[in-house]
Amino acid sequence: MSSLTFLGAARTVTGSKHLLEVDGQRILFDCGLFQGLKELRLRNWAPLSVPPDTIDAVVLTHAHIDHCGWLPRLISQGFRGRVHCTGGTADLCQLVLPDAAHIQEEDAKFANKRGFSKHAPALPLYTEEDAAEALSRLKPSPFNTKISVTGGIEVEFINAGHLLGSSYVLATRKDRSGGRILFGGDLGRYARPILPDPSPGVDADVLLIESTYGDRIHPQEDDGATLARIVTETFARRGKVIIPAFAIGRTEELLYWLFKLEDEGRLPKLPIYVDSPMAIKGIAHYSARADELDKEILEMRRKLPRFTAANSAAESKALVANDAPAVIIASSGMATGGRVVHHLFAGLPDPRNTVLFVGFQAAGTRGRNLVEGAQLVKMFGQQVPVHARIEKIDGMSSHADAGEIIRWLRTFPRAPQTTYLVHGEIIAQEALKLRITKELGWNVEIPSHGQKVDLPL
């Protein structure tokens, strides 16, 4: 008997956790943190539906926190097994898990200082020690190679083109009896810089696929025209372009575009700074695994990297204080924390500057307020006037849109018996289900949180 239980990312976009049970063996595919609304975040504190010490192994599709960020908690709750992933995922986990633990510890400290926690003292969801233990369990494997994860089950990682090391995972029985289940992870995009196209689909009886943009089509690529315009206009005013960006993935894409525009003579040679220790380490991991990236980047890499890294706090402070024209990439992406806040604090009152947002800005964040035209924003206890220009570029998402998902599904050699939509809000999922049913005639289900289904595995 085999079953699958949806323990996260069911009718929502975070907390990915799918429990596969085959002949009494338990494997957890992804171990993500719930993020966003409070009712979701509270799930991070709830016990898992099965005791963690009864799970034999964990398999990670990629290193985004909503896919791997609950791992230290699983370990602190008693999980004793190994964590299988690709080499790229293991590299990036070394950056994101200790950082996530640090944030958890800081939040708990803050709650204790302010006394707003119901618990005395407030405890972190997990500690940096738990994160270190999680890293010691990682077992990296190459792409396209069958590896044994339990006595009876093997898995294979296939490049998904969504983040360095990102994969879909095919799970099969070692004795080849039974069906094949493909855990889709997050799906990358076609014809994008840095990352390769998603690998074609494979023969599978059951498929799990993300549906984040199941009801949307990304804007058409403009070959860097908007970025070139924004940077050119700001430099003409002798201002700075401050770009809040997610440390890993988005920073690489921005650098690619800036170098490409410069190389094609569409921008002059500019001082470019990356002010984020995590982003700088992330760039090193991308460079070290260039053979897993888009072919075009190999060509670009010969000219790369020409940017100045601000590693230390002193370098960052000096950069904030210097008002010479420059492009500054700093995290966090939604301007909720990190070094970019210092750049904004100093740069927002100056009309020569531009703040450029390149990612999704969630409701309630400082980034969202700025994008929506706030005249004043609160930082470090002060109201800061917004005189800088605020710009945004859509379309740098690393998730496939509805059209790209359909395009990928068409690469499967046959229709799976069942396709489960996960990692999406229900409106996007209903729209995608309708499209897949209509255009491909496939059987599609939208599982609910905690739902358990039988599998032909």
Ligand SMILES: [Zn+2]
């Ligand atoms: Zn992802």
